Amino acid sequence: MSSEPPIKRPKITENEIDKFITGIMTAEKNLQAILSDEYDKPIPFVKVFVGTARDPKELSKIIQVLNDKIPLKELSHLKRVRKKEVLLCQSQHLNVLTQETIQEYIEHNSPELKDSFQYFREIDVPLTPPKLRRQYLECNSKMWSVNFHPDKQLERLFSDSFFPEYDLKLHRTFMSLVFETAYWYLSKHTKVELQDLFVGINIAVVVDPPRRSIVAIGLDNRQGHPLQHAAMLAIDNVAKTQNGGAWDADGAKNILSGINLDLMMHLKERYRQVMFGAKQYLEKNEIREGSKSDSPYLCTGYDVYLLREPCLMCAMGLVHARAKRVFFAVDNEFMGALKSKTKLQCVESLNHHFDVFTGFL
Amino acid sequence: MVNLMHRALQLAGEALAAKEVPVGCVFTIDGEIIAESRNTVNATRNPTRHAEINCIDYVYDYCKANNIDYQIYFSNITVYVTVEPCIMCATALSNLNIREVIYGCANDRFGGKTVVDVSNYYIQSYSLTGNILANEAMALLKQFYKGVNPNAPELKVKKDKKV
Ligand SMILES: [Zn+2]
Ligand SMILES: [Zn+2]
Numbered sequence: 001m002s003s004e005p006p007i008k009r010p011k012i013t014e015n016e017i018d019k020f021i022t023g024i025m026t027a028e029k030n031l032q033a034i035l036s037d038e039y040d041k042p043i044p045f046v047k048v049f050v051g052t053a054r055d056p057k058e059l060s061k062i063i064q065v066l067n068d069k070i071p072l073k074e075l076s077h078l079k080r081v082r083k084k085e086v087l088l089c090q091s092q093h094l095n096v097l098t099q100e101t102i103q104e105y106i107e108h109n110s111p112e113l114k115d116s117f118q119y120f121r122e123i124d125v126p127l128t129p130p131k132l133r134r135q136y137l138e139c140n141s142k143m144w145s146v147n148f149h150p151d152k153q154l155e156r157l158f159s160d161s162f163f164p165e166y167d168l169k170l171h172r173t174f175m176s177l178v179f180e181t182a183y184w185y186l187s188k189h190t191k192v193e194l195q196d197l198f199v200g201i202n203i204a205v206v207v208d209p210p211r212r213s214i215v216a217i218g219l220d221n222r223q224g225h226p227l228q229h230a231a232m233l234a235i236d237n238v239a240k241t242q243n244g245g246a247w248d249a250d251g252a253k254n255i256l257s258g259i260n261l262d263l264m265m266h267l268k269e270r271y272r273q274v275m276f277g278a279k280q281y282l283e284k285n286e287i288r289e290g291s292k293s294d295s296p297y298l299c300t301g302y303d304v305y306l307l308r309e310p311c312l313m314c315a316m317g318l319v320h321a322r323a324k325r326v327f328f329a330v331d332n333e334f335m336g337a338l339k340s341k342t343k344l345q346c347v348e349s350l351n352h353h354f355d356v357f358t359g360f361l
Numbered sequence: 362m363v364n365l366m367h368r369a370l371q372l373a374g375e376a377l378a379a380k381e382v383p384v385g386c387v388f389t390i391d392g393e394i395i396a397e398s399r400n401t402v403n404a405t406r407n408p409t410r411h412a413e414i415n416c417i418d419y420v421y422d423y424c425k426a427n428n429i430d431y432q433i434y435f436s437n438i439t440v441y442v443t444v445e446p447c448i449m450c451a452t453a454l455s456n457l458n459i460r461e462v463i464y465g466c467a468n469d470r471f472g473g474k475t476v477v478d479v480s481n482y483y484i485q486s487y488s489l490t491g492n493i494l495a496n497e498a499m500a501l502l503k504q505f506y507k508g509v510n511p512n513a514p515e516l517k518v519k520k521d522k523k524v
Binding site: 225226227232235236238239242243244245246247249298311312313316317319320321322335341342344347349350351 | 401404406408410414415421431453456457477482
């Protein structure tokens with residue numbers, strides 16, 4: 001991550017930014033959620049012994065005894081019975097040193113069942129429970145049956161129709177606004193070249209989704225200050241709408257403090273349906289006792305649209321800020337922390353997790 | 362070394378008194394303190410204003426004002442911080458090619474070594490030493506988390522649905 005190789009990319013013209021904007025707005029494909037790698041890996045299998053009951057009428061009694069004496073524990077996602085066959089134990093539980101057979105294992109662990117089985121066989125079963133219907137269909141083999149409780153939200157994230165058409169249009173509008181902001185930014189900063197968009201700099205737009213209002217915008221300044229990546233600036237600009245802020249935070253604070261005014265005028269002309277400004281921030285003592293306050297808190301409930309996949313510093317900043325969802329258009333193959341180099345949103349021990357979407361281009 | 366960590370602990374104590382998460386930090390060159398700070402997250406309403414970030418800002422501004430090459434300057438800095446730097450701060454410190462980081466207690470929630478090892482993403486990273494006056498650092502954190510973060514809103518009964 002430390003050194004970005006000097007990539008020579010063809011010079012991008014302003015015309016091409018327009019092409020991006022048109023492309024983002026007119027594409028019809030749905031966005032793609034970036035989810036944990038565990039859903040892509042095949043489910044591991046493990047060997048188990050199953051036994052055929054001599055007397056099918058005994059099955060319920062056999063299962064009762066087995067669940068007590070030889071519980072399935074980590075294999076509890078598997079059905080204990082299939083037709084006349086009963087799942088007994090993992091093959092590795094048999095004593096290798098004494099060359100214990102499955103009949104001996106039953107005799108040792110559950111003697112009352114020593115005559116219950118006519119014959120045994122060894123089969124492969126999935127070691128972990130399937131999380132997706134696709135995995136379930138893959139591993140619910142003819143050999144054995146698996147319990148499966150589909151997670152509706154997860155199934156939807158994996159479908160290619162996650163966002164309804166109306167929402168998709170909104171997300172595409174906000175991402176096109178990110179590129180429009182990039183265009184404005186480049187026209188103001190002659191030092192920054194158009195091709196820097198894809199390697200050097202970034203743009204972050206923070207949106208309050210229920211009000212469809214732009215709360216803050218971060219314009220990358222990493223060439224002027226090593227911490228001032230677009231997302232870090234956007235987080236600080238959100239703070240300015242909440243009576244706070246750390247970088248150039250001396251001025252008066254109000255609901256529009258998160259956005260450069262010139263830029264806002266520029267965007268207002270092009271995006272007439274988009275609102276600007278945060279919800280009014282209330283200090284603790286301004287909130288009436290017992291009243292339901294919905295004063296904004298950090299980036300809680302806010303969506304963040306980024307031109308490029310954020311680096312690890314920015315991605316963790318967005319976790320600290322409790323962003324609701326993160327959208328990005330361009331992969332950051334050298335430093336990206338949500339898809340390319342790691343997937344911070346999938347680290348379980350973190351105290352906040354946001355959903356991540358891409359697929360705008 | 363212990364003296365410098367004591368100073369960082371003092372700063373963490375100041376954070377606690379100001380109702381901030383008690384983490385303190387000093388930046389040093391050749392054993393001399395060149396910057397010191399603590400968490401100012403609640404005061405700034407900016408959740409990224411960790412002690413390390415505040416120190417980086419201070420040192421960067423100092424270099425700029427005095428025409429010092431900040432890249433060389435940062436590469437000579439040893440950081441003393443009461444809690445293992447989080448993933449964000451560890452990345453920022455790695456980007457600046459800091460020489461060394463010495464911390465008090467580990468950070469199980471979002472440590473830049475314990476939770477995600479940031480050094481995996483760098484060809485070369487700072488040397489990292491932990492467990493220096495860890496009990497003192499931990500005691501401050503425990504004191505803070507016994508109370509409630511005064512700036513966090515009360516938990517809503519109805520949990521916001523994801524997405
Ligand atoms: Zn970044
Ligand atoms: Zn930190």
